[in-house]
Amino acid sequence: MSKAWEIENFLEVKNNQLHIDGVSAVDLAEKYDTPLFVFSEKRIKHNIKRLQKAEEGIDCPLQVCYAAKANSNHEILQVIRKAGSDIEVNSGGELQMALDAGFTGNQIIFNGSAKMESEIELAIESEIYAIQADSFYEVELIEKVAKSIGKRANVSLRLVPEIESDTLQGLQTALLTSKFGMMPEEALEAFRRWNRNDEFMNLCGIHIHIGSQNPKSEPYSDALLTLFENLLKIFNETGHKLSHLNLGGGFPVNYLRDDSHVKFMSEDQKALLSTDLDPSEIISNAWQNLKTHAEKANASNLLENIELLIEPGRYVIADAGICLTKVRNFKKRPIKQLAIGGQQFSEKDIISQSADHRPLTTDHWLLTDAGFNILLSMETYKWYYHLISAERAGEPHKTSYKLAGPLCDGGDVYFDIEGEKRLPDHRLLPESVEVGEILALLNCGAYSVAQMFPYNGRELPTILQISKSGTVKKIK
Numbered sequence: 001m002s003k004a005w006e007i008e009n010f011l012e013v014k015n016n017q018l019h020i021d022g023v024s025a026v027d028l029a030e031k032y033d034t035p036l037f038v039f040s041e042k043r044i045k046h047n048i049k050r051l052q053k054a055e056e057g058i059d060c061p062l063q064v065c066y067a068a069k070a071n072s073n074h075e076i077l078q079v080i081r082k083a084g085s086d087i088e089v090n091s092g093g094e095l096q097m098a099l100d101a102g103f104t105g106n107q108i109i110f111n112g113s114a115k116m117e118s119e120i121e122l123a124i125e126s127e128i129y130a131i132q133a134d135s136f137y138e139v140e141l142i143e144k145v146a147k148s149i150g151k152r153a154n155v156s157l158r159l160v161p162e163i164e165s166d167t168l169q170g171l172q173t174a175l176l177t178s179k180f181g182m183m184p185e186e187a188l189e190a191f192r193r194w195n196r197n198d199e200f201m202n203l204c205g206i207h208i209h210i211g212s213q214n215p216k217s218e219p220y221s222d223a224l225l226t227l228f229e230n231l232l233k234i235f236n237e238t239g240h241k242l243s244h245l246n247l248g249g250g251f252p253v254n255y256l257r258d259d260s261h262v263k264f265m266s267e268d269q270k271a272l273l274s275t276d277l278d279p280s281e282i283i284s285n286a287w288q289n290l291k292t293h294a295e296k297a298n299a300s301n302l303l304e305n306i307e308l309l310i311e312p313g314r315y316v317i318a319d320a321g322i323c324l325t326k327v328r329n330f331k332k333r334p335i336k337q338l339a340i341g342g343q344q345f346s347e348k349d350i351i352s353q354s355a356d357h358r359p360l361t362t363d364h365w366l367l368t369d370a371g372f373n374i375l376l377s378m379e380t381y382k383w384y385y386h387l388i389s390a391e392r393a394g395e396p397h398k399t400s401y402k403l404a405g406p407l408c409d410g411g412d413v414y415f416d417i418e419g420e421k422r423l424p425d426h427r428l429l430p431e432s433v434e435v436g437e438i439l440a441l442l443n444c445g446a447y448s449v450a451q452m453f454p455y456n457g458r459e460l461p462t463i464l465q466i467s468k469s470g471t472v473k474k475i476k
Helices: 025-032 041-057 074-082 092-100 117-125 136-149 184-193 218-238 267-273 279-296 314-320 347-351
Strands: 011-014 017-020 036-040 062-067 086-089 108-110 130-133 153-158 201-207 244-246 307-310 321-334 338-340 343-345 362-368 387-389 399-404 427-429 438-441 462-466 472-474
Touching: 017 025, 025 036, 025 321, 025 438, 025 462, 036 041, 036 314, 041 062, 041 074, 041 279, 041 314, 041 462, 062 314, 074 086, 074 092, 074 462, 086 092, 092 108, 092 117, 108 117, 117 130, 117 136, 117 153, 130 136, 130 201, 130 244, 136 153, 136 184, 136 201, 184 201, 184 218, 201 218, 218 244, 218 279, 279 307, 314 321, 387 427
Parallel strands: 036 462, 062 086, 062 307, 086 108, 108 130, 130 153, 153 201, 201 244, 244 307, 362 399
Antiparallel strands: 011 017, 036 321, 321 362, 321 438, 338 343, 387 438, 399 427, 462 472
């Protein structure tokens, strides 16, 4: 019987070990040491194909623009380009990475809330699809740079229309309290000021990004409808017909395919991490809703020859990456009464963490070589990555352990040290895990490699990519 976390022809148990695209994770760890990141080319392409399928449910071209901030490794960007995806960047550095990976200017869109003149100049010189202006001031800055180099800039305006979702506060980007975007009234004023025939400014689209890991589909529909309402107002008041609408990204990933730890989580955290929405369905439903409103407004003509852009990052890369780590230390501690936030937590409270309901009188600590310097979201957002034994993947995972990383910080742990229950206090693994055993953290592809740093003087992990043919390649 297969495990809940297994994915056919990708993550599988063979000979009791975790295999990634048919390759033994234990063999990889022994050859390249740990911590170690492993990415699947086949899974990346699979995820992009699912996104591209959304074009079948709409009446216009769909441009999938991978959000490079999720993982901008050069070889991975090349895989993404060859899979037929375009790209969204957030700095001049990411823009150069995209160009170096073979993306052409018309495949690139450029976000960012504090662009420098040099970055804008590179974008204009590269003739990118759109610089997504974050403020009225930035539109003026783009015009200044365009005039200075004598080239026309393609510009899209990012709006902040107050659309709330049920994701984490720090991941919401379409609220008035967020740092992103301009008010719709400011965007309208920009279209009044820069007409369609302006020599240096081609205002060609508008953009909304509602944030990441949204557990419900309604905000996407609200965002697309808001884009249409602004498109219509811009046309009615300025005569300017847009060439594209950008719905942003944020399509969620199911981090809880194996629900063995669900009972240790709050309902909100469970809902956030277990969402399994289909982007094709989200986009198709949102588009049909938009069409209905366009027909009612007698403005269906404004959707003719328009393109729809999306900016997925997490959805493309998250489940394609696995982090292998080794147990480097082991210790035992008696469980005693804890006082957290003025509230007493007794041994009885902690007993409920035991999968087999046996009383826990002792905490068994496993200290690994994977800390928050390579899995930063586990600390900043208390993000959950499912943990299994790579060496004994087929055995029952019912024994409770406390997990921590190697860094010289008390917060470098795999649980919520503040006691707010945002992560399980214990992780479930096979009995008698010993020093030297290889463990695997799943769904680690997004916002890990891109954010890791050499804290405590630690060398950054090797990164591997398994090709579609099963060849293992070191990519960093």
